[in-house]
Amino acid sequence: MKLLLSLLFTVFVGSSLISQSVNDYKYVIVPEKFDFLNEKDQYQMNSLTTFLFNKYGFKAYVAKSDDLPLDYTRNGCNVLYADVTESSGMLRTKLQVKLLDCNDAVVFISEEGSSKLKEYKKSYHEALRRAFESIEELNYAYQENITVVVDEKPTVTEKVERPTVNKTPKVDNIFKSTTSSQEQEGNKSLVEIAVFAVQSYVSTDGAYEALTAGSSIQFFENSQKIGEVINVNVGAPFKVNTTQFSGKGYLKEGRLIVERIIKGIADPIEMIFIKK
CATH class of the missing domain: 2.30.29 (PH-domain like)
Structure with a gap:
């Protein structure tokens, strides 16, 4: 009984850690071709995989495409690399989706999606969509890790001398109003972009x-x-x-x-x- 409880606890904690770690990655890169297929984007499987990741909140791109984000090219370890594997039998098409980090360590494996359809394309698409049901349940939301470095310095008390009063015309208000106007225009342009x-x-x-x-x-x-x-x-x-x-x-x-x-x-x- 103790062994069973221990195993259940391990599975629960492991799945929780996986869900959290997926949120640490900003992008998903989908290969141009999966190993179990013979051609690039055969049966449009790579396109469908990219579409489904985007549908469930990820920012997914096909590898070697022209629209890869700049921060991906600068830091290849802020992404997950997707793979789809097949373990089909005589009567069923079975697929799983894997997400790996830049060191090829597995971060997440989906539940197995299956289909009994005979036509290859329809069968692969149905099995893939079912495999993505467990990815949808992750409720992915990117959480950027920001490291804050606090430079602790001893407080130094200094003697502050009062500044000499200058009777020249004040320009602070003019400067502030200009800055405020510029900030408002900048904020206006930001607000106009839909999110x-x-x-x-x-x-x-x-x-x-x-x-x-x-x-x-x-x-x-x-x-x-x-x-x-x-x-x-x-x-x-x-x-x-x-x-x-x-x-x-x-x-x-x-x-x-x-x-x-x-x-x-x-x-x-x-x-x-x-x-x-």
Whole structure:
């Protein structure tokens, strides 16, 4: 009985530590190809993995892509490296998602996701989405570790002499008002940039998906990223350019709307994305 309780306690503490340690990492890097597949992004598995990580609050990128963040390239140890492994049998497709640090130490392993579907792509996608259910339960939120160094110096009491009164015109108020005005303008520009919660959308025809996160909106087709809008201003329309469509977008009453421009048609076609 004591042995059983000890094992249960160990598992509980271990899972707690894993959940905390995942939050210490800022990015997730997904490889271009998984070892159990023969080609890069075969069955769009790498694109789907990246999409699902972003969906559940992570900042995920495909390795060697052009949009990797600068602080990743400067410090490769503030990221987790994703891998998907297969242990399928005759009747089931079984997948697990692993997260490793820069020293190849395993930080997290998902629950096994499985599927009985016969078609490879559908089976892999279903198994992967089920494996990500345990990643969703982590409720990931990046927690930056900031080390504060306090320089303790002995307090020195000094004799303070009163300054000589200068009768020249005061300029402090002018300087302060200018600074205050500049600060207000700076704060105004910051306020105008939207900060979105992580939210998934799907077009009413089911052909496209969108994901809002931070100050950007990403668009996907079959879980593959086709475009992104960054630094969206609050309450203002924004330009949308993807590999499949372009136009003007805006958010209205909880919906994402894109007025799609089609060559040869005078009026734009309205695409509506609703929350998933």
